[in-house]
Amino acid sequence: MAAAVVAALVMLTACSNTPPPPVVGTVPPVPSASAAKPGEIVVGVDSIAGGYNPHVLADQSTITTALSTMLLPSVFRTAPDGSPQLDRTLMVSADVTRTEPYTVTYRLRGDAAWSDGAPIAAEDFLYLREQMRDEPGGVDSAGYRLITDIKSEESGKVVQVTFAAPYPGWRSLFTSLLPAHLLKDAPGGWDQVLESTFPATAGPFSIKQLDAPRGEIVLERNERYWERPAVADRVILRRAxxxxxxxxxxxxxxxxxxxxxxxxxxxxxxxxxxxxxxxAAPRPAVVSLFLRPAGTDLADDRVRTALVNLLDRDEVIRVGTGGGPSVRADALVLAPSQAGYGPTGPLAHDPAAAQSLLTQAGYSLVSGVWTREGRPLVVTLGAPADKEPYVLVAKEVQRQLVAAGVQVKLVTPAGDQLMRSSGTEAGPNILIAPRPVGDSPAAVMASVYGCPVRSTDATQAPPGNLAGFCDQSLQPTIDAALNGSMALAEAIGIVEPRLWRQAVAVPLFQSADSVAARAELSTGDLTAPLNAPFASAVSWQRKQN
Incomplete structure (x- = not known):
């Protein structure tokens, strides 16, 4: 899931539900200074940097949300009220058909197909489940890891998904399906999926041109889309x-x-x-600080708590948001945009408490540097180089900790490299990264704070969470929230106080975009949760003057 800037012009023209496959070539660039033509809608954005895989934390961005919403098929989509709604452009039905074992049956439309003519089918469900189960850095992977079997019927248009336990959050699964027939054997594997373009699409729009150096992506109405066509002829995403x-x-x-x-x-x-x-439109991500409870120093929760107390969190948030529409976050599971959210944390900027904790842990302040047995307290702080505001936040955290006597090595690799190394011995002690915001908060809690779940392949090490954190005493509560045997609010009331005390994560703010629309643009809800404002793009229309 590399988040790399595209170095070359790539154009992919979407094709019909029947062969031949899409044609790849070059298209003369549209002058960026020209006014929008009739039937054309131009959307100004701050970045179009890849990658574009919506299922990995490293690729989370506004442009990724935009493209996945307009180009990829989903079983359910988030309604304006925040509830999951069956997408009937792809689905006939999706229902729990057995409780023992817990089974969900998905029936796909017979005419739903990828732009190269391949049907959207069970293999796409299977491919996504395997990647989310086995690869690190996934968004809300806990639900996929509950799946024990996927069976195909009726030429792949009926999919039987069996779970190890009841899973009330199953509607959050299988969003933004990917073309398995093109990706399962692609060079580079999961790390390269949607790095710089889309090999096939299945939505109301298709990619005509993706020109990262010029900062422009051109989407055109997919004339062979099987459902209601987009009103606009073309949507252009243009960086400035x-x-x-x-x-x-x-x-x-x-x-x-x-x-x-x-x-x-x-x-x-x-x-x-x-x-x-x-x-303001909230993004599905909370910018957070994760402290890895391992290694010589940070395995001690007194040290982690001291580092948190050394930080002036208000100032970190001020620098990270710049006074924009992003909203301060004070909880470890729910985001400010979600129902039931409320502050849960006892966070405070308390240098005196930090000094006391470090002293208890055996450190002394020598010439302005915290040391123990002659060795300075050194942490490695990681942030993805290609997605803001993470580096901006990391630099402020580094500045504050260094001023307080902690030596900090800042590393800023590409997002996919950083997420893959998180939770490993080679990874950073402290990570500035997105905490996902999804339709199933219980799955978010399990994915971000739950212990690794081993797959049926005993030789394969299960991927861990962002902080490399596992508290076996909390796992029964996390599992109970996931399978619905305990109410989410009750589980949060048990889990969050323990997480705060162990100082493994510090929420900062929920990212948000400014959404500004001219009066002549007719749109749906531009601030709907999770996929705003692009969920309504199929109906966008410029009013005639």
Whole structure:
């Protein structure tokens, strides 16, 4: 799931449900300064950097959400009220058909197919489940690890999925299905999936051009899509800086802006007045700090707690959000945008408590540096190089800890490399990374804080969570929330206080984009949870003047 910047122009023209396959070639670039043409909607964004795999933490971004929402098929999609809703453009039905063993039967539409003519079928379900079960750094992988069997019937259009235990959150699975027939044997494996483009699509839009150096992605209506066609002929995602985004919106070159903004960027958009409507759309990620409870120093929870107490979290959040629409987060499972959210943490900036804890752990402050037995306290702090605001946050954390006497080595590899190394001996002690926000909070809790689950292959080490954390005494409660035998709120009430005391994670803020739309653009809900604002792209329309 490499998050790499595309170095070459790639164009993929989506094809029909019947062969021949898509044609790959080059397309003359659209001048970035030109006004939108009739039937064309231009969306200003702050980045189009890849990768674009929605199932891996390293690729989480606004552009990944945009492309997966418009190009990939999903069994369920999140409704404006936050509930999962069956996507009937792909599905006939999806129901629990047996309770022992717990089985869900999925019936896919017979006409649903990838752009190269291959049917969307059981092999796509199987491929996604295998990757989410076996590969590290997945988003909400716990639900997939409950699956014990997937059977195909009726030429793959009926899929029987069996679980090891009841799983009320099953509707959160099998979103953004991937074309297994093209990816299962692709060079580079899971790390390279959707790194720079999409080998096939199955939605109302298809990719005509992806030009990362120029900062532009052109999507066209998929004329051979089997369902209701998109209203717009073309949607263009075009990168610009805050001033450029505001200017393009003002002049009508852009009809919509979806971008990470600081206070200055928000002010520029709001200054456009009645020309635009400006709102905030929460992203499905909470920027968080994870402390790995292992190694010479951080295995001691007194040291981890001391490091947390040394941080001025308010200042870290201020630097990370820049005064933009992102919202402070004070809980370890639920995000501010989710129902039932409330602050749960006892966090405080307390240098005196930190000094006491480090002293108890055997450290002394010598010439401004915390040392033990002649060795300085050194931590390695990791953040993905290719996705902001993580490096920005990491630099502020580094500055504060160094000022407090802790030596910090900052590493910023590509996101996929960082996530793959997290929780391993070679990985960083402290990680700045996204905590996913999903339709199944119990699955998020299990994926982020649960112990590794070994697969049927005893020779394969199970992937761990971001912090390499496992508390066996908490696992029964996490499992009970996952299988529905304990209410989520009750489980959170047991798990979160223990997690706070062990200082393995510190939430910072839920990322959010500024969404600014010109008055002539007719859209659906632009701030719906998890996939805003692109869930309504199929119906976007420019009003005639």
């Amino acid at each position: 800086d805050p001033a450029g985004l505001s200017d393009a919106l003002r002049t009508g070159h852009d009809q919509l802006v979806v971008a990470r903004t600081d206070a200055g960027g928000v002010a520029m958009l709001q200054a456009l007045g009645d020309k635009v409507t400006v709102k």
